[in-house]
Amino acid sequence: MNTSTAAAPAATGTDGDVLLRAENVVKHFPVLSGKLFRRGDEVVHAVEGVSLEVRRGQTLGLVGETGCGKSTLARCIMRLHNLTSGHIIFDGDDISTLPPRRMRPYRREMQMIFQDPYGSLNPRRRVGSIIGDPFAIHKTATGQERKRRVQEVMELVGLNPEHYNRFPAEFSGGQRQRIGVARALAFRPKLIVCDEPVSALDVSIQAQIINLLADLQGELGLTYIFIAHDLSVVRHVSNTVAVMYLGKITELAPVEQLWGHPRHPYTDALLSAVPLPDPDKSARRERIILAGDVPSPILPPEGCQFHPRCPKARQECVDREPELAPRLGDDRDHLAACHFPVEDGEDISQSRPSLAVKDRIVESGLLGDS
């Protein structure tokens, strides 16, 4: 169980450049049944067989609607959740089943930045001691040495080191997020998972934090997993983007490939829904408006999970689940899980699903029949 190397480096060969690899990660959460404290047989399929790689010094963007499992996946990667099955290989070591004590050295190397800069800082503690926590927990520096290192990292993220003794309430939202970044950086980790790091910030401040993260990546060679629902931010920061829907990756591609040639109808719909801050482009664009809502992850649809909302759905989509593979002659690094991928220049806003699945989409009334 403790063999530290991966069971089998995938057929593509060992790649020294890969910092993190997820292999078939599955995470189910049991659903409490109506009877108090009794677990039913039902589970939430939060993450359902996700495999991906993150290369050193690069940024992987994770996008998808609320409840698609992107945060759960990130937490599985950080081992904040135990996996139901699958493997996480970090820097060549399989960490998926390590007990907490043996996990500790890896924790220094992977850190997380959270969405809410107000909720993730204890309001009663001074900033210096919050940022110094990692040193205290890992017993690596005390007293003056700790203070020196905390002030060093404060300077790194653009905070005034003299504000060491201030409380979080004395900082604005953007500065608080810098505190969160400083805390994550204390040990100079290799991997930082950013879970909606700028969503709670104002536009003008967002740009400050995104620039900071980019600068730090350049200076310290950091690797990021970047989760955000704002797709234009993800496009700006990522090298590769994974689109998730109901716990699975529906499309995975280098960022410009994904925006230039989205293959999965879901990706296409998601991108076309992003509001553009440009009235002319916005007016000329064909918007694909998806009918209905995301189905329940307790009973996900059969076949392709997206078929009940997909404008291109056919019978085959119900019968057989598509695998994540290159489509329409794309390169090996552009994968989509779709039987009927979107061709370049195809406008799926006019597509209508065929066969038995049709009824399930049209029920959405107003949005279907415009």
Added chain:
Amino acid sequence: MALLEVDDLRVSFPTPDGVVQAVRGVSWQVDTGQTLGIVGESGSGKSVSTQTIMGLTRGARISGRAVFEGRDLLKLDREELQKIRGAQIGMIFQDPLSSLHPYYRVGWQIVEMIRQHDRDISKAKAHARAVELLRLVGIPQADRRVDDYPHQFSGGMRQRAMIAMAMALNPKVLIADEPTTALDVTVQAQVLQVIRKMQEEFGTAVILITHDLGVIADVADEVEVMYAGAVMEKADLQTTFYAYHHPYTEGLLQSLPAYGGDRDRLRPITGQPPSLINLPSGCPFHPRCPYVMDRCRTEVPPLASVGATAGHLSACWLSHDMPARNELRRKVVGEPLPVQAEA
């Protein structure tokens, strides 16, 4: 005369730390079928101004006028305002979960709303109207879902239910305060489409408050940019995006990832928004402005007409001549104005 006209609205809140000057002289107007977008960051006063005209700001010091069909809303008593609120002017808020009562069925809440303003309508009729409204905003199987509780609805459905409720009495004005901020982009697109459809069908005037310039570009006709409780710039949609005058508008647009061609660096506005208790002297934006001049630090620039476009107002001391302003822009920022795409 516009349908709803706000004139020099000022709102301040006395607090133990000092007086918070939330809104400092805001004016705007909307007409039937028109959409006014109010854009600004947190603390810019964009929500407070609309809440005030609806009588929802308690303990505030208010001055100015908000004239709706010839009557000043700020002078009405509670009862009179209640008759207008909901029936004539509908409102939807950012967080649909906290705007719906969790103990009551969605349909009941809409029925309650209808019967509150129309005592004569029968329960059955009001119920039928609720079903019709839910169907109109795209709730599937509306006749069954009308008896669901809010927690049985998804986020997007709740927001659509809120729109249904706001539209229940066919209001002439709809105030939408960050209606899509808590929603996914796919759901946001659905909700914006519903609002647009309602507007086409009923000619409702919409006031859309948001921090998202993408949403503004999508739905607004006129745009008002607010900062620190005051209006910085006001213009039609095209002018706001392609021929803006105010450095704050420029900063907002520049800081967006989609705007900068350069993949590596964004251009944030430096510094932080000011405290509304201790406002900077002169122009409130001067501490963050790349064009700041001596005059900006002492004198407050009035909202004045700039350029050649009618109705284009900017509160800034920079040259009101647009070619001169653009020349300066090239010198300071080093980039031409974003080019308007060809039609």
